[in-house]
Amino acid sequence: MASIPRRGLLAAGFTALAMPALPAAAMQRPGDRRRAIWIRNQAGEEVRAAYIRADGQVDWQVVARLQRVFRDLRQNATGPMPVLLLDKLGQIQGRWGFHRPLILLSGYRTPRTNSSLEGAARNSRHLEGQAADIQIPGVPPAQVAAVAAEVSRHNMFMGVGTYGGFVHVDIGPLRGWRGAAPATS
Template identity: 30%
Template sequence: MNDQFLQNPDITESLVISSRRNFLKTIAGVSLLALGLPELSEAAIKRYPSHKTLAFQNAKTGDHLKLTYFENGRYLHDALHEINHLFRDVYNGSVHSIDTALIDQLYDLKTLMGIRKPFDIVSGYRSPHTNAKLRRRSHGVARHSLHMQGRAIDIRIEGVDVRTIRNAALSMRSGGVGYYPRSDFVHLDTGAVRTW
């Protein structure tokens, strides 16, 4: 800084007062943060766990899978590969990458509901060919279904009413939620927040 600037007593006093105020504000802020740290830490641990584990069973293939897919801040490549295979198109065996946001959505749903049972996969990835075939059979299959992008899943949980699953999924507001009580499943996707 310029020496003339510092030699002016009014300016120097103003800088000291300003610095003192900033210092006190900083101390006050740190103190408040320290007082709230246990709650903040607990919330951070719940939101950003060190590992994420899920269990699935595929209703059509009979395949079962329980695995940790996220650990120490990273997705585990081999685990995601296993999930991709489990979510495969059961009509032609084609495998597609599943959106990690969808997998996290399932983890968040499991955590919210406090369940330990596996998710029953009714429908995971669908190839465009399979989607077109299913559309010919049912008007409920969307032409541009997010199933074809690995961004949607249809699920149920043994012993849990699908209405309960739907309500929990709706409360998360993390994508589309479709409710199919007659077919006994809930659709989840990572598209826009919407419901049907």
């Protein structure tokens, strides 16, 4: 799965991408167990690929690329990249048919970065690589949060925090909040 050059993406516009790298039809073929995600970080780095292959096995090379996209950009430090978090983010993204990237505002955080962020919980799940702060271009955060909350309720776990400009998603216990974060966001 070659990633699309950023220039091309910008030229096409976020909503006008006519040729997804992962054709939806192929992903729905019976027996095809592929799971994909399309995510872009604040440095403009992105991965648009299947991290679970058609045979159901994890593609660790793709996970390693995702781990890098999820890294703490301030410290240039990579952390854990739980496949479970990718699954939940992919389920949220899938509601929009993978036509829009997930914009990652914050993934893994080092303790140093976390303590420098105003309002960040001291024992944030970002420290374990278990959380992502996301946006979807052209979709109001409240709408992203509603889908995330639905996925969360269905799974009986996950934290979903709704903020003005983004949604926090983590793979901790079932929780939901608005604005100010509880103890472990």
